[in-house]
Amino acid sequence: MSKIIASAVMRGAKTIYDKAEANLKKAIDAKGPNEEVHFPNTGYYLPVIYGLTGHKVESLKDMEPALKMARDLLPADLPTDTLHLPYLGETLDAGIATLFSEEIIEALRYVMDESPVDDLWVGAADDVIMRERGIEFVDGSAPGFAAIVGAAESNEQAAKLVRELQEKSLYVFIAGKNHEGRNIATQLREAGVDLGWDTRLVPFGEEVYSHIYSIGFATRAAMAFGGVEPGDYNRILIYNKNRVFAFVMALTGGVSDEQYATAAGAISYGFPTITTADIPEILPYGITTYEHVVSNIPFEEITEKSIEVRGLKVQITEVPVPVPYGAAFEGERIRKDNMYAQFGGQKSPAFEWVRNKDISEVTDNKIEVVGPEIDDVEEGAAIPLGIVVDVAGRKMQEDFEPIVERQVHYFINGASGVWHMGQRDIIWVRISKDAKKAGFKFSHLGDVLRAKIIGDYGSIIDKVQVTIYTNEEDVLRLQEEARAVYIVRNERIAGMSDESVDTFYSCTLCQSFAPTHVCVISPERLGLCGAYNWLDGRAAYEINPTGCNQPVAKGAVIDAEKGRWSGVDEFVKEKSADAIAGFNAYTMMEDPMTSCGCFECIVALVPSANGVMIVNREHSEMTPCGMKFSTLAGSVGGGLQVPGFIGIGKQFIASNKFISADGGFHRIVWMPKALKEQLKAQLAKRAEELGDVSFIDKIADETNAVTEEEVTEWCTKVGHPALTMESMF
Numbered sequence: 001m002s003k004i005i006a007s008a009v010m011r012g013a014k015t016i017y018d019k020a021e022a023n024l025k026k027a028i029d030a031k032g033p034n035e036e037v038h039f040p041n042t043g044y045y046l047p048v049i050y051g052l053t054g055h056k057v058e059s060l061k062d063m064e065p066a067l068k069m070a071r072d073l074l075p076a077d078l079p080t081d082t083l084h085l086p087y088l089g090e091t092l093d094a095g096i097a098t099l100f101s102e103e104i105i106e107a108l109r110y111v112m113d114e115s116p117v118d119d120l121w122v123g124a125a126d127d128v129i130m131r132e133r134g135i136e137f138v139d140g141s142a143p144g145f146a147a148i149v150g151a152a153e154s155n156e157q158a159a160k161l162v163r164e165l166q167e168k169s170l171y172v173f174i175a176g177k178n179h180e181g182r183n184i185a186t187q188l189r190e191a192g193v194d195l196g197w198d199t200r201l202v203p204f205g206e207e208v209y210s211h212i213y214s215i216g217f218a219t220r221a222a223m224a225f226g227g228v229e230p231g232d233y234n235r236i237l238i239y240n241k242n243r244v245f246a247f248v249m250a251l252t253g254g255v256s257d258e259q260y261a262t263a264a265g266a267i268s269y270g271f272p273t274i275t276t277a278d279i280p281e282i283l284p285y286g287i288t289t290y291e292h293v294v295s296n297i298p299f300e301e302i303t304e305k306s307i308e309v310r311g312l313k314v315q316i317t318e319v320p321v322p323v324p325y326g327a328a329f330e331g332e333r334i335r336k337d338n339m340y341a342q343f344g345g346q347k348s349p350a351f352e353w354v355r356n357k358d359i360s361e362v363t364d365n366k367i368e369v370v371g372p373e374i375d376d377v378e379e380g381a382a383i384p385l386g387i388v389v390d391v392a393g394r395k396m397q398e399d400f401e402p403i404v405e406r407q408v409h410y411f412i413n414g415a416s417g418v419w420h421m422g423q424r425d426i427i428w429v430r431i432s433k434d435a436k437k438a439g440f441k442f443s444h445l446g447d448v449l450r451a452k453i454i455g456d457y458g459s460i461i462d463k464v465q466v467t468i469y470t471n472e473e474d475v476l477r478l479q480e481e482a483r484a485v486y487i488v489r490n491e492r493i494a495g496m497s498d499e500s501v502d503t504f505y506s507c508t509l510c511q512s513f514a515p516t517h518v519c520v521i522s523p524e525r526l527g528l529c530g531a532y533n534w535l536d537g538r539a540a541y542e543i544n545p546t547g548c549n550q551p552v553a554k555g556a557v558i559d560a561e562k563g564r565w566s567g568v569d570e571f572v573k574e575k576s577a578d579a580i581a582g583f584n585a586y587t588m589m590e591d592p593m594t595s596c597g598c599f600e601c602i603v604a605l606v607p608s609a610n611g612v613m614i615v616n617r618e619h620s621e622m623t624p625c626g627m628k629f630s631t632l633a634g635s636v637g638g639g640l641q642v643p644g645f646i647g648i649g650k651q652f653i654a655s656n657k658f659i660s661a662d663g664g665f666h667r668i669v670w671m672p673k674a675l676k677e678q679l680k681a682q683l684a685k686r687a688e689e690l691g692d693v694s695f696i697d698k699i700a701d702e703t704n705a706v707t708e709e710e711v712t713e714w715c716t717k718v719g720h721p722a723l724t725m726e727s728m729f
């Protein structure tokens with residue numbers, strides 16, 4: 001706790017108390033002790049005093065016990081230079097004493113016909129306003145308020161600041177001037193900005209004491225909407241900390257002792273102070289959700305910083321794009337003749353990458369296109385695409401990156417006229433002619449992602465910045481960086497086995513395309529799309545316990561060799577709406593896992609070679625089973641169980657459990673050369689584990705075999721072990 005701040009708060013509290021005491025004496029002398037006291041049209045008396053203590057102030061003489069409570073809360077002495085103590089408790093007490101004193105000062109203005117209301121200042125809010133506006137704090141349409149003290153550098157700056165706050169649906173409560181006597185309410189009026197409850201810009205009064213109306217508003221909200229009894233100060237303060245996302249914003253110039261004291265009162269309510277001023281900070285968490293006082297913030301960053309420090313979650317109800325948006329458009333296809341532009345899908349390099357960054361490195365809602373925009377490209381063009389989404393949040397972790405990244409597919413597909421397929425570096429995106437005609441730009445991909453990520457992951461992510469790269473040089477460069485990260489993510493799971501856990505994780509994200517499909521992700525078998533492993537499933541469940549990734553208790557072992565458990569079967573049956581009775585995790589020949597359509601690879605039986613071929617999505621040529629990937633995908637996907645065929649993630653190929661009940665790794669007789677090259681290290685490692693380092697060279701590829709006959713000939717020539725293994729069927 002800063003001694004400088006503690007001293008200033010205690011000095012300020014004493015000054016304000018003295019003023020309240022003097023003003024009360026003057027009022028009693030002038031009007032007598034029985035003179036009635038009230039703010040206009042309220043049943044909450046002096047609401048801060050009433051709420052925190054239960055004491056009803058109805059006359060001047062009722063103010064005396066209230067003032068005594070303030071005096072009792074004032075610390076006896078200021079902090080000394082020689083003895084250092086933890087001042088927090090005394091500072092907070094002084095803050096509450098300040099609030100009581102300020103409420104008395106303001107109430108006395110009404111008694112003494114010095115009402116703060118004029119053509120600019122609105123004074124106390126009556127109960128009608130409080131009910132009308134307070135409900136917005138409860139239903140979330142107004143998450144909280146910014147209590148501004150002081151002035152901006154210029155009228156333009158003032159207008160810009162409140163516009164930013166209004167965009168976040170916040171109320172702006174204004175009171176108090178800076179050391180030059182300037183205040184932001186006057187600046188806004190000079191800038192032609194409408195003030196008042198209707199615009200959520202509420203100028204309470206010129207002196208800092210008038211911020212008691214902000215605190216009074218919050219106190220009444222706890223009693224009216226939170227059902228808190230007057231006098232239950234603990235619940236009033238907790239209600240405000242948890243439900244009313246308010247903060248004090250102290251602008252330009254120094255902070256006076258009286259302002260420090262008022263801010264200390266606000267801190268007890270969980271409302272931190274964020275200031276442009278160069279004052280000491282109080283950074284440990286405690287009474288407020290995060291830091292208590294944060295200073296030296298550049299004016300242009302103060303809104304974002306305040307939102308971050310207060311832990312405010314901004315709700316975005318609409319996705320700001322010029323085409324209809326909603327889950328109904330997720331299954332929409334864009335055919336070639338209605339396509340304006342496309343990215344990836346073997347036509348151009350394309351990838352997507354979500355990166356967790358430090359909060360200072362991300363500018364929320366900054367959407368940038370690096371390279372040509374839609375108007376710069378010709379109809380029908382195939383363009384490189386890199387979607388780089390930088391996210392930041394106090395609760396965000398690197399482990400959560402893949403979970404958010406996997407949502408890019410669903411978020412983009414929600415836009416009518418935009419189609420997205422795949423994940424990581426195997427995406428394929430199309431934008432229709434209709435969407436282009438409606439005004440859809442490449443930058444809108446960023447707008448969609450920002451709105452949906454904040455909307456769905458606001459509990460962990462506070463800021464989203466999206467850069468859309470459409471120039472080949474950047475896309476190729478960043479794609480390599482992203483690939484290195486994909487590898488690191490895949491490797492995190494190494495060393496875990498299916499036997500070492502009693503819980504797997506489900507993924508039903510693809511049910512919007514394949515309603516009966518359930519991925520069951522185990523440590524040794526990742527999701528079919530390759531984007532989710534067991535750790536990701538666990539992290540996703542941690543973020544959203546009611547989402548698509550649920551723990552699946554394995555239950556009793558039904559068949560250890562084939563990989564079948566009672567708990568898994570029950571789960572799959574329920575989640576597939578009884579369509580699938582269960583599955584075997586380690587065989588593709590009997591009740592295999594269903595396949596959706598997002599799989600990275602398809603494994604298919606090659607009967608004459610007594611083995612299997614694997615084809616990845618990127619391989620567009622003919623395969624030994626007489627079908628190209630696209631045709632195969634049509635018959636294997638859609639949530640079906642097709643014995644002899646499975647969809648898998650690439651990393652599963654090198655897993656211990658890869659069709660282990662069917663003979664495993666040694667069954668692979670064919671795979672595209674590029675896939676072999678891409679998985680070279682993992683395949684070599686697996687071959688070494690099996691004591692057969694030369695095995696990889698025995699796997700045919702398109703350079704030596706394309707038909708089933710050619711594959712069988714190749715296997716015979718190289719002495720492939722599959723030929724002498726037990727028959728697969």
Ligand code: SF4
Pocket residue numbers: 406507508509510511518519527528529530531532596598599
């Ligand atoms: S393929 Fe499986 S793991 Fe991947 S998103 Fe679809 S359901 Fe989830």
